[in-house]
Amino acid sequence: MADEEDxxxxxxxxxxxxxxxxxxxxxxxxxxxxxxxxxxxxRRPTLANDITxxxxxxxxxxxxxxxxxxxxxxxxxxxxxxxxxxxxxVNTASDAPTQLATTHSPDEIAFVxxxxxxxxxxxxxxxxxxxxxxxxxxxxxxxxxxxAGARGSLGGDxxxxxxxxxxxxHGLTIAQAERVMADMVAEGWFEKxxxxxxxxxxxxxxxxxxxxxxxxxxxxGEGEGEGEGEGLVRVRDCEACREIVTVGQxxxxxxxxxxxHNICTQHFFRSQPNNRRCPRCKAEWTGWDFVGEKAxxxxxxxxxxxxxxxxxxxxxxxxxxxxxxxxxxxE
Ligand SMILES: [Zn+2]
Ligand SMILES: [Zn+2]
Numbered sequence: 001m002a003d004e005e006d007x008x009x010x011x012x013x014x015x016x017x018x019x020x021x022x023x024x025x026x027x028x029x030x031x032x033x034x035x036x037x038x039x040x041x042x043r044r045p046t047l048a049n050d051i052t053x054x055x056x057x058x059x060x061x062x063x064x065x066x067x068x069x070x071x072x073x074x075x076x077x078x079x080x081x082x083x084x085x086x087x088x089x090v091n092t093a094s095d096a097p098t099q100l101a102t103t104h105s106p107d108e109i110a111f112v113x114x115x116x117x118x119x120x121x122x123x124x125x126x127x128x129x130x131x132x133x134x135x136x137x138x139x140x141x142x143x144x145x146x147x148a149g150a151r152g153s154l155g156g157d158x159x160x161x162x163x164x165x166x167x168x169x170h171g172l173t174i175a176q177a178e179r180v181m182a183d184m185v186a187e188g189w190f191e192k193x194x195x196x197x198x199x200x201x202x203x204x205x206x207x208x209x210x211x212x213x214x215x216x217x218x219x220x221g222e223g224e225g226e227g228e229g230e231g232l233v234r235v236r237d238c239e240a241c242r243e244i245v246t247v248g249q250x251x252x253x254x255x256x257x258x259x260x261h262n263i264c265t266q267h268f269f270r271s272q273p274n275n276r277r278c279p280r281c282k283a284e285w286t287g288w289d290f291v292g293e294k295a296x297x298x299x300x301x302x303x304x305x306x307x308x309x310x311x312x313x314x315x316x317x318x319x320x321x322x323x324x325x326x327x328x329x330x331e
Contacts (some may be wrong), residue, residue: 011041012063019074019089023188024203027085030056053085060087070094074204080247080261090207099207103187107170108180114141115181120216123296124234125221126254130296131246132199138181143171197293205244212244227315233257240264247292253283257289 016036019025025033031048034056039047064073071093078085091099096116100109115138123137125132172180181198184190191201200208212235220231236259238245245259258280260268269276269285276285290298 008062009041011037012059014041015059016063016067016089018297019087024086024088024201026051027056027087030087046096054071060308077202077206077243078241078248078261078263079202080245080263083263086202086206088203088206090203092210094207095211096208100189102124104180104183108176109171110144111141111172111177111180112184114144115198116215120212120234124216128295129250130197130293132197132293132296133180134196135178135188135198138198139177142174142177189207193293195293197296199246199293205246209244230257233245240268244313245291248290249285249287250279250289250291251278251283252289253278253281256281256283 015034018033020031031051035046035048060074060076067089071091073090073092074087075090076085076087078207097109097113100112104112115133118137118141119131123133142309166265181190185192185198188201189204190198192198198214205212210230216234218232224233236245236257237243238248238261239258240260241264243261246262248259248261249265250256250260250316251258256278258278265285266277276287277283288298301321
């Protein structure tokens with residue numbers, strides 16, 4: 001693209017509208033949209049395949065420079081399941097309760113916060129980093145636990161706790177809770193796997209990454225010392241691509257902070273496919289110490305899984321995206 005596109009113009013406004021209409025766009029979906037807009041704006045034909053990734057990056061930089069004043073940004077992240085590059089217009093100052101406030105009641109928001117706590121605390125432990133809940137587990141959270149008032153879980157740090165505290169006692173019926181879970185999928189916050197696990201969608205991870213770390217990671221000195229020096233870290237980034245890992249692999253050493261997306265392991269271990277070692281602690285990288293629902297559906301322990309290890313490792317090292325990994329991403 002020529003230099004004149006570096007300035008913010010009507011084409012950027014039109015492009016922004018495409019994002020307002022869609023929750024998430026892939027690069028392949030963006031190309032014809034941007035080509036059509038530029039064809040009209042520049043009064044010369046631009047083909048979808050003329051749009052390159054660097055073109056788009058430069059174009060988004062111009063657009064984001066304007067959006068920043070409104071705490072908005074078009075962010076990009078790769079799908080954790082495949083390589084698909086995804087783009088979404090997100091609120092950079094976003095927190096989950098406020099984002100949900102436009103479409104959900106305080107009781108519903110309090111329920112969603114209990115579900116998020118279940119994903120990132122209850123079902124995200126040292127031994128099993130599931131970061132997902134089943135419909136059954138979510139239904140059990142319909143009512144706040146007895147004595148929940150004292151905990152003030154919504155808002156966590158107390159910021160938003162007060163305003164919802166009064167409603168903490170009501171909770172939802174099971175049917176209401178099920179409907180909210182379905183709404184969260186329809187609204188693009190959760191995705192539901194074939195096996196019935198709910199987890200945060202790519203869009204939610206793009207939008208809430210800062211909030212999730214603020215909410216669920218405890219800096220050193222504040223926690224109970226579980227994480228030896230790094231505080232208590234429940235939300236971790238991939239060692240390769242630096243994006244949050246909620247589905248992927250972890251180091252076989254339970255004390256090691258290293259996590260990788262499944263797709264990222266293939267690039268990361270390309271030079272040592274048959275002797276994969278953790279880049280941080282040098283422990284064996286098994287390929288079957290999972291993060292995500294597989295941490296729950298497998299037994300998650302080192303014992304029984306040893307027998308499953310070799311065949312799984314073989315499928316992971318032959319350069320293919322292991323297709324078994326991707327079953328859940330087309331829901
Ligand atoms: Zn990664
Ligand atoms: Zn390690």
